[in-house]
Amino acid sequence: MIGIIIGIASVITIIALGNGVKQKMISEFQTSNSGEQTTEISYDGEESASSGFTTSDVSQVKQQFGRELSHVEFKKDTNNISINSATVGNSNVGTSLSLLKSPMSSSRLIYGRNLSKADLALDQHLILLSSKLAKKVYGNAKNALGTAIMINGISYRVKGIFKPSGYDKYSVNFLLSQKTYYSGTTINRANTLKLTVKKGYGASKVTNEVVSYLKKHGQNRRAGNYSYFDEGALLKSISTVMDVLTYFISAIAGISLFIAGIGVMNMMYISVSERTQEIGIRLAVGATQKNILWQFLMESIMLTVGGGLVGFLIGWGFSSMISLLIPYHIHAIVTLGNFLLAFGVSSAVGIIFGLLPATQASKRNLIDILR
């Protein structure tokens, strides 16, 4: 009985967690309601200032993969965008900038004022300058406040000086509002291409095809490399590990169930021999051998199914508890199928190990019993 509870509980625990991982994987695949999935191809240029995808690339991909893709567009870059020329003070610099959707944390601000929410939402031509560049151009960083900076022919007024950092979006020289930067411009180049794959086509397969097409026909194929980071593949490998783990635990649970089954068989044999009189009486008053067989079989099934259901509940609780303890927000998911599995396995154990004692009970010689 305890063996059955443990066996079923462990199987349900691992299966519930496995389900959680699979669920996570599906949601990470960015499947929209219509069943479409989006993927991204990025371009790494050898020259830092170049952007990989051009409008002609987009139209070529659209033409070539019209059947599989519903949408091809540039992804508006927000971080570390390279620009060829910006005029700061009197000097021309090739540099990079990041775009803000929400205000920068004020702890980075050194002089001046931060860009507020309103500044970002309205089409204000305001900009934040890194202290490094400001010092280089103006000597004292404070002097940069209020000066004008020309980027791509548009002038911005410096509102504040911020402290740049290592390798994230703040490693750039300029910070400005995303809305302002893209307003009025149609982007004709980008470093990331966003694909929307139609329902029924494997997202990673199609994307890989697009990547290899671009490697042959893309405009900037000689200056850089196209790559596709398959998040799905990563999660798939996790789920493969989960699958292997599931088989392993199932094997252990199988042994536990087998031992439990032998215990049940033993119990049933004892029950049959203790209740010889009862069997005799039942046979004498008109029970058939089949009736007796079913009676003992049902008793053994009830025993194991009871254990199975308790095990199912314990497994459910245990897996939910584990899912609270592990990171990545994996929720334990128990389905109706799992319930039926627990039910089926435990009743199968009941039938397999109850059959022999029940047959023995039904084959008892009536005259010997009643003597």
Place this chain on the structure above:
Amino acid sequence: MILLEKINKFYRQGNQMVHILHDISLTIEQGEFVGIMGQSGSGKSTLINIIGFLDRQYQGDYIFKDENISKYNNKKLTTLRNQNVGFVFQNFKLIQNMSVAENVALPLMYAGFKKKTIRKKVSDVLTKVGLAGYERSVPTQLSGGQQQRVSIARAIIGNPTFLIADEPTGALDSQTSKEIMTLFKDLNTTNKTTIIIVTHDPQVGQQMDRLLTILDGHLTSDSGVHKNEI
């Protein structure tokens, strides 16, 4: 109704065959109150096992209601037993962990009656044996006489054609024995149920309408034959 013709029964004991019944031939008619007497080991229990469709390993013919049942298979015999025979045993043979009502209901349950019908019949039959209101009791709470009444209730609930009682008073004191015998007589006269009682108590044997005596597997005397002739 019951017609036995040249019944012989052997069984193996170690290496030798024991011939336990020798050419038993007898008839029992509907409504008779028959006693079978004999010493222990004389074969009377074997004989009632054959009459009560419990044993089918014998030679000879058993004609029950104009049908030869000696070649019936186990399943057919079980149905026949369920519909026609009620058993009362010496040590009551009640199932200890079931209530009186459940014990009494067993034959009807196996015959496939509806629960509602069963409940009504159970209370009827318990009233008949003088145990009204004992439905929920457990056999161990009852006295020997009461337990035997439950066992009789179980035997008669299916309205059997005949009743077989193997030493029904063997485990009871003389006072309760008398009560149980009165109950049997009542059943015989009011319901016209055929009753076959096995006993080695001459006191009980005397109360029978007809008495068969068995000695070493031979039917040695049959008082009924004389009665019928007279």
